[in-house]
Amino acid sequence: MNKTTFLLPVLVLAVVGVMSSIFIVTETEKALVLRFGRVVAVKEDPGLAFKVPVIDEVVSYDDRILSLEVGPLEITPLDDRRLVVDAFARYRIVDVKQFRQAVGASGINGGETRLDKIMRAATREVLGSVSSNDILSSDRAALMLRIRNGAINQAEGFGLEVVDVRLKRTDLPQANLEATFARMRAEREREAADEIARGDEAAQRVRALADRTEVELVSDAEREAEVIRGEADAERNAIFAEAYGRDPEFFEFYRSLNAYEGALKGSNSSLVLSPDSEFFNYLKSSRGAAAAQ
Template sequence: MKNIGTFLIGIFAALVILSMSFYTVDQREYALVFRLGEIVAVKDKPGLYFKVPLVDDLKKFDNRIITLDWEEPAKFNTSENKYMMVDSFVKWRIIDPAKYYVSIKEGGEAAAEDRLSKVVNAGFRAEFGKRTVHDVIAGERTAIMDNLRKRADAEARQIGIQVVDVRLKRVDYSEEISKSVFDRMIAERKRIANQLRSEGSAASEKIRADADKQREVIIAEAFRDAQKMKGEGDAKAAEIYSSAYGKNPEFYAFYRSQEAYKNSFKSKSDVMVLDPKSDFFKYMRSSSGR
């Protein structure tokens, strides 16, 4: 019975030791094998591996892309000595787990991101410091991100990290600059509005003056045409009168006298002092005027 117990204990111990001798590496991770504190193997392929139990230690690292996203925007100065608020993020991954572990020791991912933050911020200061506000906001944003990625990647590889991408999510003016920009925009809009009002007023005066001029021209031409037509009518009437008078001068003289009498004695209160023998009354004395 005692031998059976010993045998079972031996089998159990062997199983424990055997289980401690094998380990698996997932496709999403790296594995470092340590022996007496020194790295003896780096496993970057997925599979089942052997290690010396109770002698070798194992440490695993994530090989996927990690996002470093700052909680608060950072402030950087441009070549015009104006501060800009920059919100960005970095995509990075471990490519050399041995160098990565030696560089950060026991600090882990937080230590790696701290060093990466310093590298990226230094790059931001360098890139913003040689550009204007316009270049940073619109003109050269793509160039800034490319330069930052290359610079950060070159320095990050010294600690076993690859910088996959650096992106600017938002670039905005600082509070004091924003107020200045808004005030300048308001002043510019007011200037444009005043200019448009002035141009509109000038155009209005020009249109009004042109309309008045056309009105005067139209009235003058109408008066000229009316006078011309009136003159033509008077000439035609005179021609008709002359023609009629030439046909029967005596009747024309009689008719005109009758018209003169009618106009002269239109009202009972009219008074005329004339010699009865005057020519004016000749047709009253005789129908022949004698």
């Protein structure tokens, strides 16, 4: 009875000691065994591992590729056109012992804080050496590769490997954005004014050409009309002359009728003539001037 009572606590302590000395390393992580804060073992292969109970401490780190969001960063390219850039980096912990020595107990958060500073410095250095047009263009792969290469060497000092860098957003600051919009609006208004001025100039040229063409056409028409009218008058006079030569009496009669028509036109026509005036020869006799003689 006394022997069983003694062995049972010993057995329990042995089981607890064995269990507390065993830990599991998964496929997605790496582990460090710390003794009084000093690294005594690195466990990178998945499976069971051992430590000294109570004395040793196990710290695990993610072995997968991680993401780091780099907050808005204001840069000034070569053309002094300030831009706000958002980026993100893909990284992984390749040397957990070096990483632990660099960041201490702050872990992943401390490592990302230092990597964020590295990324910001590399981004400013690279984007500050090119123009804003290069940054805003669709072909920015070369710039992102330069940022990654610039951050790799510094990140290696913390046991990190920068796998990839991407630029997500490149915009103008709000103040610059409003100024840019105002400048673009002024340029468009100036272009519109230029187009209107060119249109007015072209309209004036067309209008002047149309006026000149109108004057020329009217002048030509009036000249042709005068020519035709002169030819018609000449032809009429020729006909009258021929008619007079053939029958002077009929021509005299015709002229008298035209004179009567012109003189007696209207309801209130009045003539004051002598009764024996030659004007009334054809009214006094059907034979006309011959009868009057």
